[in-house]
Amino acid sequence: MPCIESVGMTSDTLSTKDKILQAAAEIAKEVGPVHLSLDAVARRAGLSKGGLLYTFPTKAKLLEALVEQHVSEFDESLRKEEAARNHGPNSVVLACIAVYRAEFLCNEPEPSGILAAIANDPGFLEPIRRYNKQLLQRMRENAEDPTLAMMVFLTIEGLRSLKLFEMDLLSKDEQIAAIDRLRNLFEPVDAQSADVPVTA
Amino acid sequence: MPCIESVGMTSDTLSTKDKILQAAAEIAKEVGPVHLSLDAVARRAGLSKGGLLYTFPTKAKLLEALVEQHVSEFDESLRKEEAARNHGPNSVVLACIAVYRAEFLCNEPEPSGILAAIANDPGFLEPIRRYNKQLLQRMRENAEDPTLAMMVFLTIEGLRSLKLFEMDLLSKDEQIAAIDRLRNLFEPVDAQSADVPVTA
DNA sequence: TGTACTGTACCGTCCGGACGGTAATGTCAA
DNA sequence: TTGACATTACCGTCCGGACGGTACAGTACA
Numbered sequence: 001m002p003c004i005e006s007v008g009m010t011s012d013t014l015s016t017k018d019k020i021l022q023a024a025a026e027i028a029k030e031v032g033p034v035h036l037s038l039d040a041v042a043r044r045a046g047l048s049k050g051g052l053l054y055t056f057p058t059k060a061k062l063l064e065a066l067v068e069q070h071v072s073e074f075d076e077s078l079r080k081e082e083a084a085r086n087h088g089p090n091s092v093v094l095a096c097i098a099v100y101r102a103e104f105l106c107n108e109p110e111p112s113g114i115l116a117a118i119a120n121d122p123g124f125l126e127p128i129r130r131y132n133k134q135l136l137q138r139m140r141e142n143a144e145d146p147t148l149a150m151m152v153f154l155t156i157e158g159l160r161s162l163k164l165f166e167m168d169l170l171s172k173d174e175q176i177a178a179i180d181r182l183r184n185l186f187e188p189v190d191a192q193s194a195d196v197p198v199t200a
Numbered sequence: 201m202p203c204i205e206s207v208g209m210t211s212d213t214l215s216t217k218d219k220i221l222q223a224a225a226e227i228a229k230e231v232g233p234v235h236l237s238l239d240a241v242a243r244r245a246g247l248s249k250g251g252l253l254y255t256f257p258t259k260a261k262l263l264e265a266l267v268e269q270h271v272s273e274f275d276e277s278l279r280k281e282e283a284a285r286n287h288g289p290n291s292v293v294l295a296c297i298a299v300y301r302a303e304f305l306c307n308e309p310e311p312s313g314i315l316a317a318i319a320n321d322p323g324f325l326e327p328i329r330r331y332n333k334q335l336l337q338r339m340r341e342n343a344e345d346p347t348l349a350m351m352v353f354l355t356i357e358g359l360r361s362l363k364l365f366e367m368d369l370l371s372k373d374e375q376i377a378a379i380d381r382l383r384n385l386f387e388p389v390d391a392q393s394a395d396v397p398v399t400a
Numbered sequence: 401t402g403t404a405c406t407g408t409a410c411c412g413t414c415c416g417g418a419c420g421g422t423a424a425t426g427t428c429a430a
Numbered sequence: 431t432t433g434a435c436a437t438t439a440c441c442g443t444c445c446g447g448a449c450g451g452t453a454c455a456g457t458a459c460a
Contacts, residue, residue, distance in 0.1 A: 237414075237415060237416085238415075238416065238417085239414090239415075239416090249416095249417090250419090250420095250421095253416090253417070253418085257417090258416080258417075259415095259416065259417085
């Protein structure tokens with residue numbers, strides 16, 4: 001279960017688009033989405049403002065890309081995990097847990113860009129809303145216990161929201177324990193692949 | 201389990217402070233936290249900008265009040281529910297579930313003001329972080345099964361975050377079902393007080 | 401010759417906040 | 431009981447700065 005980030009790219013060789021997206025997320029996290037200015041993004045990304053606006057003609061397009069990137073990255077990982085489980089019963093729930101577990105172990109940065117986008121215009125939530133609705137639907141249809149699947153969804157959503165707001169309430173071990181306990185509800189322990197041990 | 205809102209006050213008799221806070225939350229929800237301007241808040245609250253600035257000398261103070269109100273309202277309800285359970289085992293978890301259930305049935309508006317505050321300055325998260333840390337601690341110490349308590353916390357956090365972002369993925373009945381299923385993990389069904397039936 | 405920028409200058413708008421009123425309601429002292 | 435002043439709760443205006451976006455001339459590389 002490899003980390004998704006940095007597939008052959010170090011932070012120097014990121015495409016201009018990705019550099020901008022990353023810079024925007026960083027600034028949003030540091031100073032708050034309100035103070036996410038194009039000037040600041042350009043500076044952080046190592047571009048001129050002209051260059052930034054060449055890549056993303058408006059701020060809205062930038063934010064849109066931030067949301068789009070987030071959703072599509074997650075979906076891609078999810079589809080892979082589902083396929084690895086041959087789309088059998090509970091595969092969607094288990095894939096969801098696996099993806100979250102993986103990105104957690106990867107120390108993926110929280111998607112502060114999402115917050116920035118939402119803060120600028122609640123309308124940016126719509127794609128995420130649509131995606132989540134469809135995901136939850138698929139989880140339940142594919143699960144042997146749909147209600148339990150919903151609980152898993154909510155718990156992961158809880159973990160996500162803690163991470164989004166940088167609420168370091170749970171230690172890394174505790175979070176992993178929570179994730180694994182969720183998984184055990186669906187999958188017998190001996191069927192699990194040996195995962196990377198957690199060393200805080 | 202009465203609704204907390206409107207304790208003897210209709211929307212006309214709200215104090216100036218409360219009118220402002222309410223107006224701010226509404227506007228933040230409508231146009232997004234970034235575009236929450238003092239002018240707009242003043243207009244909505246039926247004040248001049250000068251009057252608004254008289255009540256809250258800076259925007260930061262307004263946002264601070266928004267956060268403070270949210271935390272203290274929750275804490276007040278929580279303490280009451282705990283007391284009603286005589287602070288016995290699992291009382292914190294059960295109180296937490298009860299409070300969330302009650303405010304859910306009350307159709308409490310989502311605390312969009314919180315998002316606005318965070319959007320302006322991530323530093324506003326600190327009080328919430330502190331509060332949650334202490335709450336989780338208390339939940340676990342008081343619970344017979346601390347890990348399960350943590351799961352409950354996360355699930356409620358998930359429900360909260362869905363509401364915060366207005367993700368209408370779950371119907372009202374489904375959400376109530378989820379909450380009650382959580383409660384059943386801690387409390388035998390026959391010990392529960394007869395709650396208001398849900399009629400969508 | 402085009403693509404992908406850099407750099408600078410500039411415009412219009414929006415917003416936070418300061419400031420100077422002012423009307424109503426006390427308070428107190430002669 | 432009346433005049434002098436204080437306090438509260440606002441109103442309306444204005445200013446400086448930040449920000450999004452435009453325009454355009456230049457440049458390096460392929």
